[in-house]
Amino acid sequence: MQLSVITDEISMDLGHALNVMKEYGCTGAEIRSLWGTNIGELSDQQIDEALSCLDKAGMEVCCLASPLYKCELDPTAGGDVGNTHQAGERTARQQMDLLKLLHKRANQFGTRNIRTFAYWRRGELTPNIEEAIADGMADAIKYAEDNGLMLLMENEHDCYLGTGAETARFLSRINSPALRACWDPGNGFAAGEQPYPEGYGAIRNFVEHVHVKDAELLASGKYRFIVCGEGEVDYKGHLAALKADGYQGYLSVETHYKPYGGTAEQGTRLSLQGLKKILSEL
Template identity: 35%
Template sequence: MTAWTLSGFGDEIDPDPAVQLAVLSALGARHIEVRSAWGTNVVELGDAQLDGLAEAVDARGMAVSAVASPVGKVDVTTEDGGELDRLRAAVAAAHRLGSRYVRIFSFYRPAGVAPAEIRAAVLARMRAFAALAEDSGVVLLHENEKDIYGDVPQRVADLVESVDSPALRIAWDNANFVQVGVRPYDDGYALLRPHLEYLQVKDAIAATAEVVPAGHGDGQLLRTLTALRDDGYSGFASLEPHLASQHDLGGFSGPAEFGRAARAFVNLTASIGVHLR
């Protein structure tokens, strides 16, 4: 039987890591994705906070699947090099938390500026990010967030193939694709599957952009998951439900809605014979 490793964005559950870990554990997950703890973003956590978080994860017998940094979620035309410093902080957090993955983004652009106009600036920064990752022994996961350079499959592929680094892979998000008018499986799967290393789980309705549990929207989740099963995917599946609210740096669901999202995903994977461990 095909098995994938279940994880989830802990801060979608509660600001307190103790609650995050308890809920994920109750849902059968043995991993957590860390975006923030105690209301503080992961790139801003101090050494003592990272130590406390690592100890809490270890005490639960769990591990960290990825550090969900906000690196690259800024306007590339005003970025002055500070994102490289934030990436260094994210890498340090990943090392302390025992994760090899760090999530990043590929920059916003001002209104009225075409993606082609920022391509060179984006690629220069992404190459610098990948070089740092290679030197640090981590893998960067580019998320296809809406309205960044890499928000549609063609530009995601352009990024990864142009940078051409083993330290830059992609985190696939069906809902984000829907929100920019992409049919995820039809328009992007074949193009991006060679670079896909991590699955972020949420769905969305095309007409309204509303985020909904997996399989309840237009994100072609069942087709995507079935194809991943058939392709031999064996990595993480990380729940990021966004069912109560969403904002520039993430979203929130609360324990009950997070549980609803988890059950929807479990039902989908069970229907195609994928076991979540």
């Protein structure tokens, strides 16, 4: 297993983020936003600057953490939305144009992995909704198949596929080599699932990429993200299972945690330390 970080969880300054990551032995970078700009809006000049930073650091890009299909399934629907990480709002009709741009960016960054979601959640995931998601994403999946891309479906509690079980059922239904899982145990926890062993048990055969964040449930019934290894996700058991299953991909830290009065960089450093401690004990 290799280590990565979604770089803006440290800093919008890519060069600084990469230097911090190297301190912890990271070999890959996951790109979401750079210099205050989302991957879907980066200019060619910013791409060139990013490639220069990556070359200087000797680090590869393991995934584009894009906002693909973080949009409304029903164009007449509306409501609160989750974090879009500097991404501009796009309709469902605009997602194919975004994917084609991301294809160009993936080629520039030397990766085939593009993170996707399954629309903002507006109510229960019914069979009809699941069918509508499959229909809505069909062209994107076909495009990925035809162009050698790997779409990585992230389970996201603000979207229709929030748990490992929901995501696994959908991936099994689609059954495409171009659609695999970006498994996020912390998001599964936030969606009400026990990430390990239940969530991972459901999704283990689809895991291509792993996001690492930990969380705890508060007395209010809400959750908060916390340092990896200090929350309620059984990362020791989970990482041992990944190792036993022969997982050789990336563990990409996306902590969403800031210590009280502190910074995102401090939170990510603490989570990298926590993750490395667990890995050292396996």
